[in-house]
Amino acid sequence: VAVDVPALVAxxxxxxxxxxxxxxxxxxxxxxxxRRAVVAALHPRAGRARVVGITGAPGVGKxxxxxxxxxxxxxxxxxxxxxxxxxxxxxxxxxLLGDRIRMQDHHDDDGVFVRSMAARGHLGxxxxxxxxxxxxxDAAGFDDVLVETVGVGQxxxxxxxxxxxxxxxxxxxxxxxxxxxxxxxxxxxxVFVINKADHGGAGRLASELTSMLDLGEHGEERPSVVxxxxxxxxxxxxxxxxxxxxxxxxxxxxxxxxxRARAAVLGIASEVVRRGLVxxxxxxxxGTALDALAERVDERGIDPFxxxxxxxxxWRRDA
Amino acid sequence: VAVDVPALVAxxxxxxxxxxxxxxxxxxxxxxxxRRAVVAALHPRAGRARVVGITGAPGVGKxxxxxxxxxxxxxxxxxxxxxxxxxxxxxxxxxLLGDRIRMQDHHDDDGVFVRSMAARGHLGxxxxxxxxxxxxxDAAGFDDVLVETVGVGQxxxxxxxxxxxxxxxxxxxxxxxxxxxxxxxxxxxxVFVINKADHGGAGRLASELTSMLDLGEHGEERPSVVxxxxxxxxxxxxxxxxxxxxxxxxxxxxxxxxxRARAAVLGIASEVVRRGLVxxxxxxxxGTALDALAERVDERGIDPFxxxxxxxxxWRRDA
Numbered sequence: 001v002a003v004d005v006p007a008l009v010a011x012x013x014x015x016x017x018x019x020x021x022x023x024x025x026x027x028x029x030x031x032x033x034x035r036r037a038v039v040a041a042l043h044p045r046a047g048r049a050r051v052v053g054i055t056g057a058p059g060v061g062k063x064x065x066x067x068x069x070x071x072x073x074x075x076x077x078x079x080x081x082x083x084x085x086x087x088x089x090x091x092x093x094x095x096l097l098g099d100r101i102r103m104q105d106h107h108d109d110d111g112v113f114v115r116s117m118a119a120r121g122h123l124g125x126x127x128x129x130x131x132x133x134x135x136x137x138d139a140a141g142f143d144d145v146l147v148e149t150v151g152v153g154q155x156x157x158x159x160x161x162x163x164x165x166x167x168x169x170x171x172x173x174x175x176x177x178x179x180x181x182x183x184x185x186x187x188x189x190x191v192f193v194i195n196k197a198d199h200g201g202a203g204r205l206a207s208e209l210t211s212m213l214d215l216g217e218h219g220e221e222r223p224s225v226v227x228x229x230x231x232x233x234x235x236x237x238x239x240x241x242x243x244x245x246x247x248x249x250x251x252x253x254x255x256x257x258x259x260r261a262r263a264a265v266l267g268i269a270s271e272v273v274r275r276g277l278v279x280x281x282x283x284x285x286x287g288t289a290l291d292a293l294a295e296r297v298d299e300r301g302i303d304p305f306x307x308x309x310x311x312x313x314x315w316r317r318d319a
Numbered sequence: 320v321a322v323d324v325p326a327l328v329a330x331x332x333x334x335x336x337x338x339x340x341x342x343x344x345x346x347x348x349x350x351x352x353x354r355r356a357v358v359a360a361l362h363p364r365a366g367r368a369r370v371v372g373i374t375g376a377p378g379v380g381k382x383x384x385x386x387x388x389x390x391x392x393x394x395x396x397x398x399x400x401x402x403x404x405x406x407x408x409x410x411x412x413x414x415l416l417g418d419r420i421r422m423q424d425h426h427d428d429d430g431v432f433v434r435s436m437a438a439r440g441h442l443g444x445x446x447x448x449x450x451x452x453x454x455x456x457d458a459a460g461f462d463d464v465l466v467e468t469v470g471v472g473q474x475x476x477x478x479x480x481x482x483x484x485x486x487x488x489x490x491x492x493x494x495x496x497x498x499x500x501x502x503x504x505x506x507x508x509x510v511f512v513i514n515k516a517d518h519g520g521a522g523r524l525a526s527e528l529t530s531m532l533d534l535g536e537h538g539e540e541r542p543s544v545v546x547x548x549x550x551x552x553x554x555x556x557x558x559x560x561x562x563x564x565x566x567x568x569x570x571x572x573x574x575x576x577x578x579r580a581r582a583a584v585l586g587i588a589s590e591v592v593r594r595g596l597v598x599x600x601x602x603x604x605x606g607t608a609l610d611a612l613a614e615r616v617d618e619r620g621i622d623p624f625x626x627x628x629x630x631x632x633x634w635r636r637d638a
Contacts, residue, residue: 036624043622058376131623261623262613266596268627273592277585294581303362304450304580305355308587316635 003030005037012042012140015110020140024115027132032272039132042139049081049138050247051260053163054148060171061195065230065239066148070112072236073144079111081142083133085126085149085159113142127267130159131260158267162260165246167191167239170209172201189223190246193239197227276315289314322349324356331361331459334429339459343434346451351591358451361458368400368457369566370579372482373467379490380514384549384558385467389431391555392463398430400461402452404445404468404478432461446586449478450579477586481579484565486510486558489528491520508542509565512558516546595634608633 003026011019023042026034054069056062063084070080117126117133130147137145149160160166168189173196192209194202209225224242228235282292293307302310322345330338342361345353373388375381385401392399436445436452449466456464468479479485487508492515511528513521528544543561547554601611612626621629 036628039624040622043616043624044619047619135623257617258610258613261616261626262609264623265609265612265616265626265630266593268624269596269630270589270593272627272631274585274589277588290581290584291577294577294584297362297580297584298576300363300366303358304454304583305358305362305587307580307584308591309355311584311588312591 003034003037005034005041008038009041017110017113020113020136021115023136024133027136028117028129032275035132039135042136046135046138047257049134049142049145050165051134051138051145051147051163052243053160053166054146054169055160055166055189056169056171056193056195060169061230062148062169065167065169065193065195065228065236066146068228068230068233068236069146069240069243071233072240074109074111077111078143079141080144080146081113081137081140082115082146082148083130083137084114084116085130085147113137113140126159127263128271131162131264131267135264158263162256162263164256164260165190165243167193167243169193169195170205171196172199172205190221191239191242192223192225194225194227195230197235198229202227273315276318277311280311280315280318283314322353322356324353324360327357328360336429336432339432339455340434342455343452346455347436347448351594354451358454361454365454365457366576368453368461368464369484370453370457370464370466370482371562372479372485373465373488374479374485374508375488375490375512375514379488380549381467381488384486384488384512384514384547384555385465387547387549387552387555388465388559388562390552391559393428393430396430397462398460399463399465400432400456400459401434401465401467402449402456403433403435404449404466432456432459445478446582447590450481450583450586454583477582481575481582483575483579484509484562486512486562488512488514489524490515491518491524509540510558510561511542511544513544513546514549516554517548521546592634595637596630599630599634599637602633 003022005026008019008023008026012023023038026038030038052069054062054066066082066084070082073080115133115137117129134145134147147160147163166189168191170192171194194206194209196202206225206227213222213225224245226235226239226242228239230236278288278290280289281287282289284292286292289311293302293311296302297304297307322341324345327338327342327345331342342357345357349357371388373381373385382403385403389399389401434452434456436448453464453466466479466482485508487510489511490513513525513528515521525544525546532541532544543564545554545557545561547558549555597607597609599608600606601608603611605611608630612621612630615621616623616626
């Protein structure tokens with residue numbers, strides 16, 4: 001079925017939720033031509049939203065905090081979209097998160113929109129799909145886009161690093177500050193949140209974190225450390241204040257905007273190439289060129305680098 | 320400094336550890352020409368090693384189990400290499416793991432080699448670097464290559480999925496089986512290990528897992544569930560037996576070999592393109608083409624998809 005992009009964009013402007021969901025599906029998994037058309041139509045309308053990346057290990061209460069932040073932003077009459085990048089199926093994390101936000105009395109509130117995106121199943125990966133989903137949500141007029149993802153994994157780190165402001169959620173008993181460092185994102189976050197601050201060990205975690213930050217050189221950009229109990233809504237306004245403070249920090253918005261654009265362009269280009277390479281037919285008619293080459297590599301008939309060179313050469317000639 | 324690939328390969332054959340380390344550095348971060356030469360020289364010598372992927376959330380005792388498995392394999396006089404894919408710096412995970420293995424009386428044992436690879440800092444990412452590091456270790460004559468990585472993240476899942484046998488490590492109290500599913504790799508593992516089986520909740524975790532597996536359809540390929548206490552070496556031989564059983568399962572080795580070759584070729588090709596795209600100079604002489612395009616995207620002068628198309632077109636013309 002062909003996608004009627006102009007009709008979807010017009011419906012989006014009218015606040016049509018189904019059009020929004022459809023456009024997200026197109027940029028995540030659609031044909032290259034359709035994605036190209038959607039991005040061309042929506043990019044001029046985007047650029048207003050604030051993008052907040054929220055990350056942390058499983059079990060720290062990331063989704064609960066995201067839901068609480070969405071609620072606090074709604075209380076300020078901001079329109080909020082949540083993009084939950086879930087390494088498992090779209091059914092689990094995102095649906096749970098949607099339920100949590102609805103529990104906070106935002107049922108039928110069209111100022112909140114939750115979208116779950118599976119990390120698997122995207123041909124070219126998150127690096128292309130996530131920035132385009134953010135673009136669609138931005139163009140749909142949301143003031144804040146909260147991108148929630150687990151804090152480990154190279155692709156996931158890249159996605160969060162492209163946000164305007166990044167939040168790393170920690171919790172006592174879920175590993176110490178050293179493990180937070182191992183989560184891979186310690187250099188990136190603007191705000192550290194110690195969630196479950198009513199649990200034992202929160203004070204120790206906070207002081208470990210502070211010592212760690214004292215060792216680094218941050219200048220004006222030193223990350224904030226905020227404690228909260230997201231499940232009871234305690235400290236959530238303080239988390240939001242810390243995010244606001246960083247978002248308005250001199251110069252950072254422009255710098256992040258260009259970095260985000262760079263990541264999006266590179267992600268899209270890489271995905272276009274990857275789709276092209278995967279789909280390239282074998283000249284001898286045995287399925288795809290990639291599968292035929294992989295078989296020869298496995299049989300030691302050619303080495304993988306030479307096979308990659310051949311594959312690229314063929315793609316370049318065909319494209 | 321130019322890399323003398325033939326000399327390094329000759330030294331590798333002589334069992335020179337420094338040559339091995341150097342070759343790993345070349346395939347991970349070297350110039351494209353050097354990587355190409357190393358792969359061409361080593362691929363014909365590789366293909367004998369068994370590759371075991373070991374994954375799990377932070378805190379489940381993944382590194383401890385990996386060290387214990389390495390010890391058990393050494394006791395069988397197998398030569399073992401460990402590739403620790405660490406999302407943080409090369410200093411933490413890998414060094415710790417090395418210490419643990421050495422503590423098990425393998426100090427100065429040249430049948431064990433530990434290499435840590437940071438998930439960040441590779442231009443084209445893990446998808447290219449990890450398979451090439453495995454290739455080098457395979458060509459160096461190790462019987463088993465244990466690839467240890469945190470169980471979340473799209474790139475990390477791809478790396479582990481390319482192993483001959485995959486092990487997912489869980490622990491009681493670190494989240495239930497549903498969280499294991501959220502770790503994103505539940506469809507992949509051949510062996511589930513419940514580590515810290517002496518802790519309360521191990522029985523419940525095992526039965527949750529079994530119920531979950533009962534719901535799926537696996538045929539002959541049903542994953543094993545094994546309990547152990549890696550820190551005391553209990554159950555480690557059973558884990559190894561489960562790995563051995565899966566590795567010898569009919570047909571699986573050939574299938575995995577081709578899949579691994581496919582992942583390696585695609586990873587290398589994607590990285591070659593990515594390096595090319597990142598390094599492409601701007602025709603107007605203002606740094607790189609990518610940065611110039613990103614700036615125009617950020618200023619809304621061009622949309623990111625059109626920018627990606629332009630970048631690819633220029634790269635194709637130049638290459």
